Amino acid sequence: MKRLSAFYFSGTGNTRYIATLLCKKLSAAYETALCDVAQNADFSEQIRGADLILIAFPIYGSSPPIPIRAFVKKYAAALKGKSIAIAETQYFFSGDGAASMGRTLEKLGAKVVAAEHFNMPNNLADCKIFSVKNGEEIQRKLARADKRAEKFAAAILKGKQKRRGFHALPHAVGYYCQRKYWRKLEADKRSRLRVDQSRCVGCRLCEKSCPVSNLTVRAGKAEPQGKCVLCYRCVNLCPRKAISLIGKEPPAVQYRGPNA
Numbered sequence: 001m002k003r004l005s006a007f008y009f010s011g012t013g014n015t016r017y018i019a020t021l022l023c024k025k026l027s028a029a030y031e032t033a034l035c036d037v038a039q040n041a042d043f044s045e046q047i048r049g050a051d052l053i054l055i056a057f058p059i060y061g062s063s064p065p066i067p068i069r070a071f072v073k074k075y076a077a078a079l080k081g082k083s084i085a086i087a088e089t090q091y092f093f094s095g096d097g098a099a100s101m102g103r104t105l106e107k108l109g110a111k112v113v114a115a116e117h118f119n120m121p122n123n124l125a126d127c128k129i130f131s132v133k134n135g136e137e138i139q140r141k142l143a144r145a146d147k148r149a150e151k152f153a154a155a156i157l158k159g160k161q162k163r164r165g166f167h168a169l170p171h172a173v174g175y176y177c178q179r180k181y182w183r184k185l186e187a188d189k190r191s192r193l194r195v196d197q198s199r200c201v202g203c204r205l206c207e208k209s210c211p212v213s214n215l216t217v218r219a220g221k222a223e224p225q226g227k228c229v230l231c232y233r234c235v236n237l238c239p240r241k242a243i244s245l246i247g248k249e250p251p252a253v254q255y256r257g258p259n260a
């Protein structure tokens with residue numbers, strides 16, 4: 001049987017949900033391995049032995065997140081010549097989110113055989129213009145994403161090239177509407193995660209769940225270390241709603257993931 005290695009980064013669970021779903025749907029033709037790139041592991045063997053590689057990530061300002069970019073950079077030589085499918089999750093818009101990573105991979109000599117965007121619930125919880133909606137809204141989005149995953153997996157299995165956003169217009173829109181400004185904002189915000197010390201009770205949930213060990217509890221209070229990757233896991237998990245990043249204040253409603 002052919003082998004599929006799926007590599008994903010997921011802040012709040014949406015991308016893990018999609019990567020898991022795609023692995024399930026592709027398991028008819030592939031033996032699958034699901035790998036979280038935030039795990040401190042050597043993935044060389046999973047790349048070398050794969051007939052197809054799935055790379056899945058959430059979009060941040062039409063850009064792939066830092067941990068996925070770091071993964072691709074680290075394994076650039078191993079990815080050369082590989083067939084790759086890209087699954088990008090977003091709230092509603094990225095222009096060329098999947099293709100922006102696709103172009104990087106193609107420059108490395110990989111072959112992007114498929115790329116798709118999946119609209120998922122919003123996790124940017126402290127940003128007032130995008131409110132978090134839980135309950136039925138999540139179920140509606142998941143039902144639509146499930147259908148899209150079904151079609152995407154079927155196209156891959158049939159060997160159809162389905163490459164979302166690999167055109168000049170989405171490229172221009174993704175770049176000029178977001179990516180051009182995003183990288184500067186990203187660099188700035190990395191060191192600006194805020195913990196409201198009057199609310200923090202030092203429960204360590206943020207420390208334990210941060211994918212890059214950016215939070216450390218000292219003297220009963222969580223302190224950011226300046227290396228945030230903007231995944232919003234801590235903002236959405238904090239039981240005291242003490243953490244904020246892009247918004248001015250911690251969120252009124254938190255996003256607890258697709259399986260909450």
Ligand SMILES: Cc1cc2nc3c(=O)[nH]c(=O)nc-3n(C[C@H](O)[C@H](O)[C@H](O)COP(=O)(O)O)c2cc1C
Nearest residue numbers: 010011012013014015058061089090091092093123
């Ligand atoms: C910092 C940040 C920036 C985001 N930028 C966008 C965006 O440009 N377009 C969009 O549609 N969604 C955007 N989102 C929403 C997420 O991409 C979306 O909710 C994604 O499915 C979250 O995946 P995860 O649960 O695997 O982390 C952003 C979220 C965050 C945290």
